[in-house]
Amino acid sequence: MYRILFVAIFFSFNLGIAQVKISGKVIDNHNKPLPGISVSILNSYDGATSDSLGNYSFNTIEKGAQTLQATSAGYKSFEQTINISGGSQIINISLKEEITELKAVVISAGTFEASDQKKATALNPIDIVTTASANGDITSAIKTLPGTQQVGESEGLFVRGGTASESKIFIDGTLVNNFFYSSEPNQATRGRFNPFLFKGTIFSSGGYSALYGQALSSVLLLESIDLPEKTSADFGISYLAANAGIQKLSKNKKSSWGITYSYVNLALVYNLIKQKFDYFKVPILHEGDLNFRIKTSSTGMLKYFGYFSTTNVGFRNQDVDSLVMKDAFGLKNFNMYHNLSWKEKIGSGWRINAGASYSSNRDEINNELQDMNDKKQEISNDPLYAYKNFNLLNKGKYANAKIIFEKKLNGLSAIRFGSEYNYSDEKSNYTQYDGSKYQLSIKENIFSGFAETDIYLTNNLAAKAGVRTEHSQLIDKWDIAPRISLAYKLPDNSQASVAYGIFYQDPENKYLPSSNSLHFAKATHYIFQYQKITNQRTFRTEIFYKKYDDLFKTGLNNGRFTAINNNGFGDAKGIEFFWRDKKTIKNFDYWLSYSYLDTKRDFLNYPFAIEPSFAAKHTASLVLKKFVTKMKTQFNASYTYATGRPYYNIDYDNNSGSYKLFDKGRTKDYNSLSLSVNYLPTIGNTKAKGFTVIVLSVTNVLGANNVYSYNYSANGKNKVAITPPSKRFLYLGCFISLGIDRTQDAIDNHL
Amino acid sequence: MKKLFFLAVIICFANLAFAQSDKYTTSMKANIARLDSMMMSNNGAEISNNFERIGDAEKTQWLPYYYAAYCTVTQAYNEKDNSKKDAIADKAQQLIDKAESILGKETSETDVIKSMIATSHMMVDPQSRYMTYGPASAEFIEKAKTLDPTNPRPVLLEAEGKFYTPEAFGGGKEVAKEYFDKAKVLTDSFKPETELSPNWGGGALQYFLSQYK
Numbered sequence: 001m002y003r004i005l006f007v008a009i010f011f012s013f014n015l016g017i018a019q020v021k022i023s024g025k026v027i028d029n030h031n032k033p034l035p036g037i038s039v040s041i042l043n044s045y046d047g048a049t050s051d052s053l054g055n056y057s058f059n060t061i062e063k064g065a066q067t068l069q070a071t072s073a074g075y076k077s078f079e080q081t082i083n084i085s086g087g088s089q090i091i092n093i094s095l096k097e098e099i100t101e102l103k104a105v106v107i108s109a110g111t112f113e114a115s116d117q118k119k120a121t122a123l124n125p126i127d128i129v130t131t132a133s134a135n136g137d138i139t140s141a142i143k144t145l146p147g148t149q150q151v152g153e154s155e156g157l158f159v160r161g162g163t164a165s166e167s168k169i170f171i172d173g174t175l176v177n178n179f180f181y182s183s184e185p186n187q188a189t190r191g192r193f194n195p196f197l198f199k200g201t202i203f204s205s206g207g208y209s210a211l212y213g214q215a216l217s218s219v220l221l222l223e224s225i226d227l228p229e230k231t232s233a234d235f236g237i238s239y240l241a242a243n244a245g246i247q248k249l250s251k252n253k254k255s256s257w258g259i260t261y262s263y264v265n266l267a268l269v270y271n272l273i274k275q276k277f278d279y280f281k282v283p284i285l286h287e288g289d290l291n292f293r294i295k296t297s298s299t300g301m302l303k304y305f306g307y308f309s310t311t312n313v314g315f316r317n318q319d320v321d322s323l324v325m326k327d328a329f330g331l332k333n334f335n336m337y338h339n340l341s342w343k344e345k346i347g348s349g350w351r352i353n354a355g356a357s358y359s360s361n362r363d364e365i366n367n368e369l370q371d372m373n374d375k376k377q378e379i380s381n382d383p384l385y386a387y388k389n390f391n392l393l394n395k396g397k398y399a400n401a402k403i404i405f406e407k408k409l410n411g412l413s414a415i416r417f418g419s420e421y422n423y424s425d426e427k428s429n430y431t432q433y434d435g436s437k438y439q440l441s442i443k444e445n446i447f448s449g450f451a452e453t454d455i456y457l458t459n460n461l462a463a464k465a466g467v468r469t470e471h472s473q474l475i476d477k478w479d480i481a482p483r484i485s486l487a488y489k490l491p492d493n494s495q496a497s498v499a500y501g502i503f504y505q506d507p508e509n510k511y512l513p514s515s516n517s518l519h520f521a522k523a524t525h526y527i528f529q530y531q532k533i534t535n536q537r538t539f540r541t542e543i544f545y546k547k548y549d550d551l552f553k554t555g556l557n558n559g560r561f562t563a564i565n566n567n568g569f570g571d572a573k574g575i576e577f578f579w580r581d582k583k584t585i586k587n588f589d590y591w592l593s594y595s596y597l598d599t600k601r602d603f604l605n606y607p608f609a610i611e612p613s614f615a616a617k618h619t620a621s622l623v624l625k626k627f628v629t630k631m632k633t634q635f636n637a638s639y640t641y642a643t644g645r646p647y648y649n650i651d652y653d654n655n656s657g658s659y660k661l662f663d664k665g666r667t668k669d670y671n672s673l674s675l676s677v678n679y680l681p682t683i684g685n686t687k688a689k690g691f692t693v694i695v696l697s698v699t700n701v702l703g704a705n706n707v708y709s710y711n712y713s714a715n716g717k718n719k720v721a722i723t724p725p726s727k728r729f730l731y732l733g734c735f736i737s738l739g740i741d742r743t744q745d746a747i748d749n750h751l
Numbered sequence: 752m753k754k755l756f757f758l759a760v761i762i763c764f765a766n767l768a769f770a771q772s773d774k775y776t777t778s779m780k781a782n783i784a785r786l787d788s789m790m791m792s793n794n795g796a797e798i799s800n801n802f803e804r805i806g807d808a809e810k811t812q813w814l815p816y817y818y819a820a821y822c823t824v825t826q827a828y829n830e831k832d833n834s835k836k837d838a839i840a841d842k843a844q845q846l847i848d849k850a851e852s853i854l855g856k857e858t859s860e861t862d863v864i865k866s867m868i869a870t871s872h873m874m875v876d877p878q879s880r881y882m883t884y885g886p887a888s889a890e891f892i893e894k895a896k897t898l899d900p901t902n903p904r905p906v907l908l909e910a911e912g913k914f915y916t917p918e919a920f921g922g923g924k925e926v927a928k929e930y931f932d933k934a935k936v937l938t939d940s941f942k943p944e945t946e947l948s949p950n951w952g953g954g955a956l957q958y959f960l961s962q963y964k
Contacts, residue, residue: 038800040807045778047804049797073842102838124879229886535834627878629917739886 021088023057026050026070028095034072039093042067042079060084068093074100099411103459105489109499109529110207110542112145112578115200115223122538122580128195131623132636133674135697135731137190138201139180142220143640144621146542146576146593147205150642150670151614153708153722155180155188158614159205160546161572161599162217165508166523169220170212171198172303172341174355175422177398181311182333182363186711186722192309192335197289199225205576206525206544207499210450210466210483211404211416216505216523216548224305224339227256227293230739234260238695238733240269257292273726280374281314281330300344307337316370320720321384321713325377330366335359349408353418356401365392380433384714391431399423412462417451426509442509445473452483460489470520472506477519479504485527494532494539501525507552511563511604519566522549536583538591546572551603556652561605570601570609589625594618605650605659613709616642616670634678642670649712649719662716667707674699676731690738697731700724778805779814779947786822787954795826803846813853814947820846820864821951827871840871859899860949866891866908888912903937907952910934914959924962931959 026037033054040047046060060066063084068091070078075095082091097103114123127141128134134141139157142148149158156164169179171193181189200223212219228247236243245260264285287309294302314330341355369377369388379385404418423445430438452466468481483501490496504520524547531540551568554561580591596618602609619642627634644667653660676697682690700706705727710719782801789795799822806815823843830836847864851857857865866888873884892912895905910930916922934956943950 036796038803040800040804043808045774045805045808047800049800073838124876126879229883535832630919632919 019059019061020084020086021057021059022068022082022084022091023055023088024091024093026054026056026093026095028075028097034075034095037070037072037075037093037095039068039070042069070095074098074103097459099413099456099459101412104412104456105460105462105487105495107454107462107464107485107487107497108495108531109485109487109497109527110204110525110544112203112205113201115202122533122540122578123201125195125199125201127625128201130625130634130636130676130678131638132676132697133623133638133640133672133699135190135676135699135729136195138193138195138198138222139191139220141195142201142203144591144593144623144638145203145205146578146595146619147218148595148619149597149614149616150619150640150672151708152188152706152724153186155183155190157218157220159218160544160574161570161597161601161612161615162523162546163612163614166215166217166505167220168212168215168218169222171222171305171339171357172224172355173211173221173353173404174339174341174357174402175214175400175420176337176357177359177396177400177424178335178337178361181309182331182335182361184313184315184331185317185327185329186708187725192287192307192337193222194289197224197305198222205542206546207483207485207501207527209464210452210468210481211418213420213448213450213468213470213481213503214422214446214505216503216521217546224291224303224341226301226303227253227295228258233738234736235738236262236733236735238731239272240264240266240731241733255292255294257290259288259290261286261288263287273728273730275315275726276723277315277317277725278326279313279315280328281312283311283313285312286310296342296344300342302342303340305337305339308335310334314366316374318720319369319388320711320718321715324372325385326370326372326374327388328368328370328374330364330368332364334362336361351406351408353404353406354402357399359396359398361394361396361398363392363394365394366390367392378433386433389433391429393429394426395428396424396426398425412456413454415451415453416466417449419450420446420448422446422448424509440513442512443474444506444509446506447471462487470504472520474512475506475518475520479520479522492532493534494530497527497529497531499525499527499529507563511552511554511561514563515557516564518552518563519550521551521566521568523547524549536581538578538580540578542576544572544574544576548572548601548603551601553602554604568601568603568606570599570603570612572597572599572601572615574598587627587629591623592620594620605652607650607659607661610648610661611646613645613647616645618643632680634680636676636678637674639673640671644668644670645709647710649716651712651716663712663719665710667709670706670708671702671704672700672706673702673704675701690736692737693735695731695733695735699729700727703727775805775809775812776947779818783818783947786818786951789822789825793829795822795829799823799826799846806846806849811853813850816846816850816853817860817864817949820844820850821867821949824864824867824871828867828874833875836871836875840868843868843871857894857898859895859902859905862891862895862898863902863904863908866895866905870912901937901941903934903941903956904949904952906930906937907934907956910959911955927959928963931956931963935960 026034028034035050035052035054037050039056041060041062044062046058048056048058050056065081065083068080068082070093076098078093078095112122114125114127128138129136131141131144147160151158157167158164159167169176180191202221204219208219228249231249232247234245241262241264243262247258249256267282270279270282290306292304296302311333316326316328319325319327337359339357343353345351367390369385371377378389400422402420404416406414406416408414425443427441448468448470450468454464456462463486465484471478481502481504485497485499487495487497503523506520507518526545527542529542548570550566552563553565553568555564574597576595578593582589597615599615600609601612621640623638625636646666648661649663650659651662679694682692707721707723709722711722712719782798785798789798799819802815802819820843823839823846827836827839830839847861851861869884869888873880892905892909910927913922913927913930914924938953938956
């Protein structure tokens, strides 16, 4: 009897295992069959993968209550308890799509992003440095994107009918004052910062987030690089500059530091390339930067970036009021910038982003009226000439701080809030021709608070809504600026977005102090965007309307232009296109942008609403890039065209007691073709100790005689064209990065 | 009688345990046998899921996750739509991380997979990603070679890399030849630790060597 029982037990363990078939269909919430989904009995080997029609089928030896699960990236996992007994079972599975970064619509109205994140973007960080016309200048590369103007007579980004001062630039979240080298008369200066310092660039031509403010038109957001890949030493030499630097990565790869120094001397360049100006002090520049980056935890990062530069330049130019005299302009600049930022995840979906920056800037300007023999002329009986001899010392101190708290909600949804503080203290000492001195001091404190939420309803529909409030101590006013944008993904993976927002800005310091009561200038943006990004192609179009209210009007006050009221106004509307294609021709990449702008405004000393002098109706850029593998060489070209811009002679009319338009005109169309060649002799050579790039670039190859605008003499009878300082510019340089390989260290650490 | 009872119980349990481990070996073998045809039949996802299920059920075996990662990264190589590559490579990364955490260390074999993962990320946009993922991929190959100089797979990977790299970049068919030859020598003398240990690559090696005939 017992024996039989044993045998029975024995066999039941070994044989009595009948298989049960489980099958069904996997679908998504739109009843579309899902292939490639793994369906299984939890904690068993049994399962299958759904086929192209979503069907699955497998046999199992498991018995009783079991959990059937289905998993796939991008879907919420499915679990269902099933009771397996005798017969086969049919179980259909419906998976709910998860809201993931890869699939979700992007809230993109108004923005261009260049970053190496995994989602497809219109631009890559490398595009900034390989755009032929950019010459390694970040904002010059941005100027090939729609919405920007080809203004060459002064620096900055002029976006959608806005002035350069309406565009603000941020590094790691905090505002940068003096992003550009100090202004020189009638020529645009470059940005101070090397594009290789940044891993991500976001350019917003409008409708941007509540995290940023005090910019009526646009923001440019730069994100600095994290830890370097390896320790390296870098050298660069060109016929105008030499630089050397080192970036050291610690053994445990958790921290790094770096230091760079560069020296620029344009003497050789100006000997070879004829300049419009007569340089009595050829530009000499010393520049250095210093950084450290520390991974404070697996999710935390502390970064410091410090920078200093000194510039010394002096040049003579024909005086506009006299045919025989010259203006001699001298500038000495010292600039220092420090930025410290920290980001960390602090658990349960919370993140902190904090940053602070401090900068100081000192400009010593000396202007002289000189005769044909470069001798100083003092004509004190004629104020027109007398005032051309002056000294100006400008000193600025700036501090900015920002903190953002972010809480991740379900899916990609999030809330963010925080505050920002901007401090500026500018002092100027003006010494008149007769030695009398005038001092001015402007201090501004702006406190801002902001809150914003990203709401992803589905992968196809998302909204960003935010509000920002700002207080300016200088004008003692509060503002409240709401912002909202919506994005909807269409079935063909293209997307449509809309954005609306109100933006405020305090008066520019150069028009202060004012004896009148002022409030913020205001802009309201309305943007509609359609965008389709596929793997190799991007198409984007935007229609916008921007309304300006309460712009600052200026008047003469003790010989200075100062803001007198907020009676200015204006608007800008237009349509823009961007097309990028890497697919049609193999190894050939190009983009085309076109902007149509219709704008008028009444501000500063404009007598009434007119087309501003910094706005062209039509602007188009074509950027080409081709890498020839055999030659290890990248060829880049860019061509920019813009229709002529208006220019005006606006002056005070004593008869009517107001500003009047005495003359106006339109410049001829602007065009410029730039070419550059990057030769990478060491690319792909794994045995090479270093990485070398040789760059040759030529701007305005065709030698077009471009005119940016005109300067008028005081009597209005003479006008002088403002043109680029030289017809062409040629750059030739070589950069070498010697990598110090840490493979051996890495292996040692693991053994 | 009691003795007999205990004996029977012991036999039963031993048998059960044996059946369990036998099931592991059998299932693994069955799926490993399908690896060679994976490239042709494009069923990497299915085989990867099979391995992952075994891994999830076993919990203490690293090989199922290792093979699942290998199948997944192969899928990433084969995926024609670049916009999907990153997600697949990320999945392979999760699987190889699981394998390494069970093992408690990285080995020559797991580094081979990690090199392949870096390469698939690079293939999405070689021009802008070369600087990041190119050295990362090469570094894992070097580590794999150092950790086990007898392993033919890092050498095979290096050879394939050279084969597809343009001559101008220091690659090309001729340059690759010596690496394939070296991989052949290593493959011929390589003895896998167990019958389930990684031993793939022979088919690919034969294919590439046949290109020189």
